[in-house]
Amino acid sequence: MKIDDIIRKYIEIPGISLKRSNYSAELLLNGKEGKGSMTFFPLFPGITVAYIFVNSPTWTAPNFCGNGSVEKGPLLVNYCVTGRCEMILNNENFVYVKDGEISLTERFAQKQYVYPRRIYEGMEFFVDIDTLTEQSTWVQKEFAIDFHRIVDRFCPEGGTYISSVLPEGEEILTKLWGLFDIPVPYSISQMKIYTLALFSLLQNINDIPPSQACTFFTETQVDIAKRVERIITSDLRQHHPAWELAAQFSVSETSLKNYFRGVFGQNISIYLREVRMKKAAELLTSTRLSVAEIAELVGYMNQSKFASVFKKQFGLSPLEYRRSKNLENR
Template sequence: MNTTGKFRFLNQTSRVVQQNEDGFYTLYKMDCPDGKGDMTIYQVFPGIELFLANFDSTRCTFEHEPYVNTMQINYCQEGRVGWQLNSGACMYLGAGDLSIHMMDNCTSSTMSFPLKRYSGVGVVIDLDKVAADPPEILRDTDIDVNEFKRKFCEDDRYLVMPARDEIEHIFSKLYSLPNCMQKPCFKLKVQELLLFLWMIDVNKEKQREQYLSPQVEVIKEIHKLLVSDLRQRPTIEELSKEYLINTATLKSTFKGVYGQPIATYMKEYRIRQAAILLRRNNDTISGIAKQVGYENQSKFATAFKKIMNVSPTEYRLQHQIESQDIINSL
């Protein structure tokens, strides 16, 4: 169960379900504990692979060989994704963000998906192979791909670049290409990516705050507590005392992991859980409001409309009409 290139899984968390005859791509189904995921890996150039990933899960564990002088670039198209690296650092990407790290820093790691969804693009580059046999466009430049390691990842460093137009331009269309256009477009975009990275001045890039594994694990426990009973509304000060973490670290790390300040995240979480209840049962709106932590139905209705753009009553009615239309069409 290996690809023909660098990205080879050593554990049993994946299985090949499709592979084309010329070896251009291999589709893997990933073993996720609470959902599903797949990765399609494409052999774009000698020493360069591109993969498209889709997950509806909270996490997936990977193991691969400690590839030396091999760089991995990841782009988050939708959702949110995080890695715990061998160095103990944790990095997180939101929609539009890009990260760069060396693959000997993630030999056994768990990809986590804090929003339980993730779509993204990855590029794996064997720097030695590409230096020996570079893509055609690089032969007309003075680019030395081995400089990428020193530039971005020396001493187990990694880089997370916030979303920007240039990054979106490179990656945004890769998911919607017809099959006949994948190979030429992937070749074009990978070369465009290398040129873009070569022009980046790392010293001018604003570095994202780094998070350590123990901090992240505490934040995940806090998140688990918060979503386990939406009727409860513990304050940040109460959480800080209970979990022995100072308030500033709690707030910054929660935002780093889940992408939003804790109050904003929980407000949206409550409303989206309420939307699920409105679709699934016939409880009164006031009853549903209490289940997600609103004693005041008027405040609940105002918050719901702000996030969902319709009132709770209108939302339930729309869903009932859509469900009936589906039944009538059967």
Template structure:
């Protein structure tokens, strides 16, 4: 796979049974394991980089699953999002979410029994596991020269077991994105180089760049997910932020900030893209008149719908229906097909 879109992930996983993940071990063996509490599918490739670091390339088409693994103390877990979104339900019930280009930093023991969530229905990413005690016993020369140690990184990023998500602007993406495009045989050598560079970068980041949203409280997360369910259950209906805020007992600022944290976009942008996806599907798969398609996705005025569709897709609805093919204009990587 070279493009980590929802469509390529779906195509790659199509032949796997529901509720199964396929794992390629560092020795090259393939095994299939259940995806706990999930009807989704997934694959991962595990790569041993050195005595103190392993790397994992993983991709899923799922709403989420329960993750259980060993709770080894002193292990630093670094998760980098290539596409989609991933969230963790933390020990206190709050949630932390990661979007494309972002990096999550946490202790392995803090996520040994946790619920992973994929708000958009898919995810692709890289994950590194760093044994900080072995790292410090075999500290590579570049890290030693810059005074970067595993113990220092734990103290800086995970005091008291804290989990942290760095936004894409932190500069991690240029280091890690190329790893996912390499041939499998090249990943161990390049992965070892990149994990050292990543640790150097984490040791050098200034404090303002470390700021990130804290985990969202359990009750707010439940309310945001209920808002999402209300929005997508009937695309012909439109709701104002004020209506949703009153219904779900959230102030408008918390609703807007929480929705963007979980689903990666403001409410308005997310719903526009979702409506255009559904409109494109109806134009391909139904014989509804254009006015009927417009009404089905929440446009009372056919002219407004036509303008919105042309702006989003690059074709008039009539042109798109005549071609009866995939989207030729703007793609929508952030919103799952319904």
């Protein structure tokens, strides 16, 4: 499937618009739950790189289904810079790509892209091998890159590959990531060079690290983790012991904690503390509530304890944080 067809499918979705320039096409997400952007740079006929910035729990995916099954798409290579992205394997189990990891697959998202931490930044390479073979033969010949071999190495039998990036790959991807802020057209030529270097590395690497896609979670386990997250964040004044939550879902406390950490990448206590501190920072900036009132709203009856945790999170006391934000907004 060609990249223009993919983009065309995206803009059929409510809340997603398209902005074009001479060198790129930018999809803009503006939904009830958040915003995001995906900027596509066509590098060669058949190879496109997209820079992704999302501040939303989900991004609806186009319907690429045919005859009731998910259509096999182009080779998709994802690199997660920040955040966490949910992927569904062929066996309908769930895996997660997190900071510093790369994934290779030929499967599109079924219904939506899910970002459990609500924040995601990364890159995605779209490789349409048929178009490459027809229109970019010189690329494969000049640089001796066999994209079919890459698919066979990393995605045998339609599988999904996930692993931490090796140091040499991380060096290439870090340079590619930094090019987003460099004005075009200069950055385009650099994107082409580093992209070819990346695929050459993927083809020629001797020892491929084992795929972490073997560590997966079932739909039921993921659902439990997400329901727990909704419970503990719906009213930050409330405290829900892990044993109580586990009993509610008829699983062991250890299992519950494993499900949550697998989906959200953090222990329940650390995740909830960060949510509480983020909400406290928002209230300090947007309201005139006292520190004691804000502490209570985010679940701290002890103001001193709240101030201590807040300072550890932001490096400033609550009052210092409020003053600094007020000065910024003047």
